[in-house]
Amino acid sequence: MNYPFSALVGQPKLKQALLLCAVNPGIGGVLVRGDKGTAKSTAVRGLAAVMPSIQRVAGSRFNSLPDEPFDECEACQQSDWRVEEIAVPFVNLPLGATEDRVLGSLDLEGVLVERKKKLLPGLLASxxxxxxxxxxxxxLADHLVDSLLDVAAMGVNTVQRDGLSISHPARFMLIGTMNPEEGSLRPQFLDRFGLVVDVTAPRDVTERxxxxxxxxxxxxDPESFARQWSGEQQLLQAQLQKARLLLPSVRLADGLLTMISQLCTDLHVASLRADLVMYKTAKTLAALxxxxxxxxxxxxxxxxxxxxxxQRKKNAQSNLTDTTKLDELLQQNLPRQHSGPAQPQSDSSAPSSLSSGAETPDSGVPPSATEPQLEQTFGALPDVASPTLVTEPIKQRTSTPEGQRSQMSDTVRGNALRAVRDPAPTDxxxxxxxxxSFMRSADDWTLTRDDLHQTIRTGKTGNLILFVVDASGSMAAHRxxxxxxxxxxxxxxxxxQHRDSVGMIAFKGVEAQVLLPPxxxxxxAEQALHQLPTGGRTPLPHALQLAGEVIQQTTQSGNAKPFLVLLSDGKANVPLPGGGDAWQQTIQLATQLREQQISALVLDTDTDYLRLGRTADLAIALGADCLSLDDLSSQTLTETVKSQVYPN
Structure with a gap:
């Protein structure tokens, strides 16, 4: 038994978004973002109980509508099929689900018993x-997210695999939850969710x-608690049913439609999907x-x-988290017939069922190892003209860089690309x-080695590009x-697009620090790198040690290929805790990274007239190329890194 939706305390925006999509699934679903323990899953699971029941052809594995029978549905092919009313299906898609389980696949039982091809419905049909x-x-795997969002947008699932080519209706309310601390969604995926709600745990003591x-x-006592809230549940269910009936009759004036598009333009929203979703959401709000x-x-x-x-936050001068700015934009674009100010409704003024319950530049002269330097913190600096790139190759690679993107066709992981005949398959x-076997002889059902097939799998591997940057005062660290x-x-x-992740480690003073986790x-990244402190000595050994730890943590759970970009003059002067020779420790740790087959690039930033050449020795220890930049800007650095990571 699930916790009653009406008994949720607080979280008015979450409840509102879920109810809106319950009335109008065409909005495009809801993505709920928040920390652990903020009632994300509880709210979603409780929603199904208050949604009006559905009608389907009795026994249909595709939940076929009575007026929309499906040719591949066995129940729909019965001459005496009947209609049954059932609770709204609630399908939980596990993270480990395979593509054939989600989309559907060839029904092996049908092949073996009935000797014919037919579709085994997947979770989307359910x-x-x-x-x-x-x-x-x-x-969730990117290819599955992509497929899901396509089906959610079209309302039709097309299965083209295993000799099948079948399409069936798949109109559902898509709800996703996530903890932003565990990673983000790609922007193109994020845009496909109609509504997004950010939830936090209540801070009010009474509410908690x-x-x-x-x-x-x-x-x-779950049953007793459910009975206590049954009245609220029934009222909410009736409200949803009424809103569904009312929705087709709701009117949105042309002036308000212009207001929607102008608001999206003012807020630097590029996707036209935003205008459409706002249109549908506004009408559903009125119906609700x-x-x-x-x-x-x-x-x-x-x-x-x-x-x-x-919203494109990088280019936008206003942010929707600033409700005052939103009110100003709305007032500026208010149609003439709405001459009064648009007063925002508080959460409590939403329909009653929504609110039930209460849930300094550097001279380039290196400092003395015994002289601590003052640290500085700086923000953005103006970019400079693109300088000349001077390359000084130290070594030639004898193999393909580990960081280069590749196709993994010899592994049991990844998406199934095709099947090839193989008398001794490993997958x-x-x-x-x-x-x-069936096509060779439908009457004599035997398997021979000639029938065996190997699965060829493929999947793009992304790069982990980790910058390790000298932020000490031994050079013009700020730029x-x-x-x-x-x-x-x-x-x-x-x-x-490339499935890459980027991180940054800065080292200064007595230790290195992860400024940007991958x-x-x-x-x-913009938030993490808003202020970048510089100054102090050069703890290069700790930086390499920390880089190894970050790479290990990031790559042990996936297929990302690490690529280390080290910007330093190689003048290590702070050993690891416990003492020792800082330079010897640096070479030792660099050798360990090379033995782990971690591709690397060393950028020599030594600006002294007499260079010590330590970066060349460091590059040899890392098994990396060493490049010297005449001058440094974001453009030349980007071009240099891309030429190394993406050589083709």
Whole structure:
């Protein structure tokens, strides 16, 4: 038994977004982002109980509508099929689900017993007319997320595999939850979710107390607790049913439609999907409130749910987290017939069922090892003209760089690309093997080695590009740090396409520090690198040690190929804790990284007239190329890194 939706304490925006999509699944689903323990999953699971029941052809594995029978549905082919009413399907898509389990596949039983090809429905068929729920959607395989969002947008699932080519209706309410601390979604995936809600745990003591009180009562006696809230549940269910009937009659004036598009333009929202989602959401808000006409406040509430995740924060001068700015924009674009100010409704003024319950430049002269330097913190610096790139190759690679993107066709991981005949397969393609036997002889059902097939899998591997940057006062550290920041942001612009992640370690003073954990999120990088401290000595050994730890932590759970970019003059003067020779420790740690087959690039930033040449020795220890930049800017650094990571 699930916790009653009406008993949720607080979280008005979350409840509102879920109810809106329950009334109008065409909005495009909801993505709920928040920390652990913020009722994300509880709210989603409780929603199904208050949604009106559905009708389907009795026994249909595709949940076929009575007026939309499906040719491949066995129940629909019966001459005496009947209609049955069932609770809204709630389908949980596990992270480990395979593509054939999600989309559907060849029914092996049909091949073996009936000697004919037919579709075995997947989870998308089971979710038709219901809810498809994905917990931790940000951890789901990219190809599955892409397929899911395509189906959710089209309302049709097309299966073209194993000799099948079948399409069936798959209209469902897509709900995903995620903890941003565990990784982000690609922007193109994020845009496909109609609404996004960010939730946090309540900070009010009274509210937190009520959450615990209700939860303990539910766990002690779930049935009694459910009966206590049955009245609220029925009222909410009736409200949803009424809103669905009212929705087709809701009117949105042309002036308000212009207001929607102008608001999206003013907030630098590029995707036209935003305008469409706002249109649908505003009309659904009116229907949920029992009105036939959309108001400016409906536009305001729709903007808060549909625009924040689509806004280009880098270029926008306003942010939707600033509600005052949103009100100003709305007032500026208010149609003439709405001459009064658009007063925002508080959360408590939403429909009653929504609010039930309460849930300094450097001279280039290196400092003395015994003289501590003052540290500085700087923000953005203006970029400089692109300088000349001078390369000084120290060694030639004898193999393909580990950081180069590749196709993994010799592994049992990845997506199934095709099946090939193989008398001794290591990854048996069951379907192709059975098909081969069946097609060879339908009467004599025997398997021979000639029937065996090997699964060929493929999957792009991304790079982990880790910058290790000298932020000490031994050179013009401030401009170097800013160049790296610009390079990181540039790389992240297409990191989503290449499946790459980028991180940054800075070392100064007595230790190294992870300024940016490996990420694909441009916004996260901008926030983490907003202020970049510099100054102090050069703890190069600790930087290499920390780089090894970060690479190990990041790559042990995936297929990312590490690529280390070290910017330093090689003048290590701070040993690891416990003492020792800093330079010898540096060479030792660099050798260990090379033995781990970690590709690397060393950028010599020594600006002294008499160079010590330590970066060349360091590059040899790392097994890396060593390049010298005449001058440093984000543009030249980006071009240099890309030429190494993406040589083709």
């Amino acid at each position: 979710a038709h007319q219901g809810i498809l729920y994905i917990d931790e959607v940000n951890l 107390t009520e959450v615990v009180r209700r939860r303990m009562a539910f766990e002690a 409130a029992g009105r036939l006409d959309v108001t400016p406040d409906d536009i305001r509430q729709a903007a808060e749910l549909a625009l924040p995740h689509r 048996l393609a069951v379907t192709a093997t059975l098909q081969s 170097r740090m800013e160049a790296v920041k610009g390079c990181i942001l540039s790389l992240l612009q297409d990191a989503y 990420t694909r999120d441009v916004e996260q």
